[in-house]
Amino acid sequence: MNIYDISKQAGVSIATVSRVLNGSPNVKPSTRRKVMEVIDRYGYTPNAFARGLGLDTMNSIGIICADSSDLYLAKAVYYIEGNLRKNGYNCILTCSGYEHGDKESALTLMINQRVDAVILAGSNYIETDTDRNLYIRNAAAQIPVFLLNADMDCPNVFCTMCDDFKATQEAAAALIDSGVTDILYLYNSHSYSGLRKLEGYQSACHMRNIAVSGELMQFYEGSREDIDGVCRFLCGLHEQGLSFHAVLASEDMLAAGAVKYAKLQGIDIPGDLAVIGYNNSLLTTCSDPEISSIDNHLETLCAQLVRTCISVLNGEDMPPKVIYSGELIQKGTTRLPVSGSQK
Amino acid sequence: MNIYDISKQAGVSIATVSRVLNGSPNVKPSTRRKVMEVIDRYGYTPNAFARGLGLDTMNSIGIICADSSDLYLAKAVYYIEGNLRKNGYNCILTCSGYEHGDKESALTLMINQRVDAVILAGSNYIETDTDRNLYIRNAAAQIPVFLLNADMDCPNVFCTMCDDFKATQEAAAALIDSGVTDILYLYNSHSYSGLRKLEGYQSACHMRNIAVSGELMQFYEGSREDIDGVCRFLCGLHEQGLSFHAVLASEDMLAAGAVKYAKLQGIDIPGDLAVIGYNNSLLTTCSDPEISSIDNHLETLCAQLVRTCISVLNGEDMPPKVIYSGELIQKGTTRLPVSGSQK
DNA sequence: TTGTACGCGTTATCAT
DNA sequence: ATGATAACGCGTACAA
Secondary structure: OOHHHHHHHHOOOHHHHHHHHOOOOOOOHHHHHHHHHHHHHHOOOOOHHHHHHHHOOOOEEEEEEOOOOOHHHHHHHHHHHHHHHHOOOEEEEEEOOOOHHHHHHHHHHHHHOOOOEEEEEOHHHOOOOHHHHHHHHHHHOOOOEEEEOOOOOOOOEEEEEEOHHHHHHHHHHHHHHOOOOOEEEEEOOOOHHHHHHHHHHHHHHHHOOOOOOHHHEEEOOOOOOOHHHHHHHHHHHHHOOOOOOEEEEOOHHHHHHHHHHHHHHOOOOOOOOEEEEEOOOHHHHHOOOOOEEEEOOHHHHHHHHHHHHHHHHOOOOOOOEEEEOOEEEOOOOOOOOOOOOOO | OOHHHHHHHHOOOHHHHHHHHOOOOOOOHHHHHHHHHHHHHHOOOOOHHHHHHHHOOOOEEEEEEOOOOOHHHHHHHHHHHHHHHHOOOEEEEEEOOOOHHHHHHHHHHHHHOOOOEEEEEOHHHOOOOHHHHHHHHHHHOOOOEEEEOOOOOOOOEEEEEEOHHHHHHHHHHHHHHOOOOOEEEEEOOOOHHHHHHHHHHHHHHHHOOOOOOHHHEEEOOOOOOOHHHHHHHHHHHHHOOOOOOEEEEOOHHHHHHHHHHHHHHOOOOOOOOEEEEEOOOHHHHHOOOOOEEEEOOHHHHHHHHHHHHHHHHOOOOOOOEEEEOOEEEOOOOOOOOOOOOOO
16 A cells, blocks of 8 residues: 555545645645545555655664663663654664774664664763774764763764763762772773763862872773672782772672672671762662662753754754763762762 | 766766675676775765665564563663674664553554564563454564564464473472472563463462462562562561562562562571572672572573574564573572472 | 666655 | 645666
């Protein structure tokens, strides 16, 4: 069934059918009824490909993330997809992994699919070496690009992010103010936001006149799912004689490992070891005690990102950057006087 | 830049350009080089919409799941997407939620997008009332439908699943054989696989001549993310005087709640309470002790599902059902003599 | 080996 | 208010 068949059955031209289909006001009500009746009878829906060819859009938007099964990214994809669909857009999903080349080819593929826009979810799409971000710049020359939790100055690139620097800085400062001077900063990503968090930690130390020791900034190389690995990693540090009375982690999963470590070593939480995670994910409530964590309001971020996206596609002038604040949610692994987000 | 522009620049016809583009052998090497050179120079890629219109496919497949941020479904989406992409297909993702009407409209939308096939991930797409599965039957009349973890007899519907009945039955039997006669079965879904698991539990009880008490089969109505809610729920049962020395849960999240409950009540795990979850997800390792859980080999399932999908699209004759076995992975919340999967 | 011409199913621009 | 017809850009019979 195509538009010709419908037009014949309804005794009108294809132009009229098209008008009915697209809600044009220039159709006599009786004609509209007649056509609609035929459309309904045959359950006709216009061919999306032909429509796409004519309009040069199929109303679809690409979502690229490293790994949609990652707790945090999964949430992001979910929120973004839902919001986009509410606005009449389809979502083409690609998991690019963390390798540079794969990220680049994922983006190319997406553009060749002729999506209206592309969303890069996760800070890992921006690297410190600006040359390696060139492929995003090139993409932005063709379609608008939206970054979640990453920062890039480039025409047609729009960033929606949480101020990870400030959030981490405040959390670290709160820990210090509570009397802990040896905070272990634990991270597992060199991404843009990974570095911002690290800087936040360092900044807090400087502000409080505490020497930033290299040993207290530990990078965990293991799998993003290996909580036990984190536990072992910390036990290793412990055995090497490294002393720390707080763990500030760039991800909840690392914090969960820290809690396990403390239990294994018989260290009291939060008495002898405070633990703060990041993302305020399901992991924080699964752990015992529940993990204090920085919430970066992902749902709000995603809603805002999609709002920006839709507006840009509608030709509106939009700010290239929107920055939200994070917030420390205290649970069982800290006992800090005030909420870390109130400066 | 379109194919006409390229053909002019290369001094050939569009047919030749098309042949080069699609790797036809009937092109003189020198001509091919000449055309390729122009294509590369302009970075030309064929218009996907026009291609789609002509070929009646854009090589895209719809993935529908209730909630892509759910720990289990997120994994499923990830595995499926990766495998499909390896085979040259794009994935259009939709989260339908758990409401019947929304599931139906999600499927309709997908079909109108003219995807080559649609994958329904999660057992919640098949309901016990067969009338409510009619929309899937209708969809299958148009494109092949692939179900992950659900069972349906219908032409053009292909099911890839784990034998949840058997896995649960074996786990329950193992618990009983270890001396526990009051196993609390905890579940939160009336989906197809949810019921199969419940039946597995009941079957094990029957096999071991244990009366199946309605009180020992508890449905948790709260949020899928509220581990604390589960904990409170169990505390409530405890206060009401319900006695149970094992919890068999249809999902890891419920099991995590059970572990919390035991700790709160000072109940020894696994001594006085054994706990078994389902899915063997990240939650099992976050908990302390780590949670024994039934692994239904999701990655294998997804790989198989995609294999079937690709084969069907290639016109091969494929079995409508493929059923794998689950496997009990013992961790800290049980101490059963042998692996539950070896009967 | 290469080129011509048509079909794919829309939307949009003209007339009428 | 309605109809005829030209794009849209590609793949592909068919012809050469």
